[in-house]
Amino acid sequence: MSDDERLAQPATADIDLVTVLHALGDPVRMTLLLSYADGGEHSCDPRGLGLEHLHKSTVSHHMRVLRESGVTTTRVAGRNRFVSLRRADLDARFPGLLDAILTASAAPLP
Amino acid sequence: MSDDERLAQPATADIDLVTVLHALGDPVRMTLLLSYADGGEHSCDPRGLGLEHLHKSTVSHHMRVLRESGVTTTRVAGRNRFVSLRRADLDARFPGLLDAILTASAAPLP
Numbered sequence: 001m002s003d004d005e006r007l008a009q010p011a012t013a014d015i016d017l018v019t020v021l022h023a024l025g026d027p028v029r030m031t032l033l034l035s036y037a038d039g040g041e042h043s044c045d046p047r048g049l050g051l052e053h054l055h056k057s058t059v060s061h062h063m064r065v066l067r068e069s070g071v072t073t074t075r076v077a078g079r080n081r082f083v084s085l086r087r088a089d090l091d092a093r094f095p096g097l098l099d100a101i102l103t104a105s106a107a108p109l110p
Numbered sequence: 111m112s113d114d115e116r117l118a119q120p121a122t123a124d125i126d127l128v129t130v131l132h133a134l135g136d137p138v139r140m141t142l143l144l145s146y147a148d149g150g151e152h153s154c155d156p157r158g159l160g161l162e163h164l165h166k167s168t169v170s171h172h173m174r175v176l177r178e179s180g181v182t183t184t185r186v187a188g189r190n191r192f193v194s195l196r197r198a199d200l201d202a203r204f205p206g207l208l209d210a211i212l213t214a215s216a217a218p219l220p
Contacts, residue, residue, distance in 0.1 A: 014220040018140050021211070025132025094214035096206065101131070104204035110124040 007067060007074040007081070012089040015070035020094070023069035024101060028054065028062045033085070036072060037102055041082035044074075117177060117184040117191070122199040125180035130204070133179035134211060138164065138172045143195070146182060147212055151192040154184075 010016075023029055028051060035049050036042060046052065046059040063083060066072040070089065075082045090098045120126075133139055138161060145159050146152060156162065156169040173193060176182040180199065185192045200208045 010220075013218075016220060017211070017214045017217065018135055018137050020135075021131045021140075022135025025128055025130075025135040027128050030128050030131075094210070094217055096210040097214045100204070100206040100210035101127070104127045104207045107127065107204055108123075110120075110126060 005076040007076060009067055009073055009086075010070045012070070012086075012093050015089065015093045017094060017097075019069045020071060020090075020097075023065050023071050026062065026065075028059070029066055030105065032062060032066060033071065034102075034105060036083065036085040039085065039087065041075065041084045044081050044083060115186040117186060119177055119183055119196075120180045122180070122196075122203050125199065125203045127204060127207075129179045130181060130200075130207075133175050133181050136172065136175075138169070139176055140215065142172060142176060143181065144212075144215060146193065146195040149195065149197065151185065151194045154191050154193060 024033060031050060042049075044060065044063060046054065046056060049059075051059055063072070063074070067074050067083070070086060070093075072083050073086050075084070085098075087098060134143060141160060152159075154170065154173060156164065156166060159169075161169055173182070173184070177184050177193070180196060180203075182193050183196050185194070195208075197208060
């Protein structure tokens with residue numbers, strides 16, 4: 001964590017399983033999750049995420065759903081915002097869940 | 111598997127992660143999952159599932175979403191229908207995922 005401001009997000013203990021599954025039960029948000037799974041911070045610019053076909057406001061909506069569910073955190077630094085996965089928080093709240101989802105995402109496509 | 115008819119469901123290899131997460135990202139469907147997690151067959155009667163406050167057609171809708179996502183199978187025997195979890199199929203398709211979700215469902219509530 002840095003001293004920069006963060007957008008509103010649930011405390012770790014308040015992360016809700018059904019809300020997390022709902023957040024990840026969407027193809028755009030799954031695409032975002034897989035980008036964030038590298039553990040780094042990502043700009044909110046959808047370019048480079050394979051989501052160039054979507055309107056910026058649509059991507060912003062999906063990013064907000066992820067953040068409000070507790071999957072991601074958004075750091076505000078001046079006019080920039082950086083999104084990253086709350087892996088430690090998710091692992092603490094639901095041990096093994098994120099790993100199982102990421103593993104499943106790599107299963108052979110139908 | 112029995113020789114009875116089954117309602118339409120995806121083949122194991124066709125079960126899609128995002129579709130499964132979407133199916134489980136709903137409080138009613140999570141309640142159903144936790145009932146089905148005992149491994150047994152369940153009638154479609156919502157009584158006894160803690161869903162008595164919902165209209166029967168609403169519960170039927172949620173059961174259909176679970177079946178069409180690959181989470182459950184529905185056996186038809188005459189005029190009766192019996193729902194059960196496709197645990198072996200889910201474990202084969204996405205090893206560890208169902209266990210992680212069921213474990214997470216038992217995490218302390220916020």
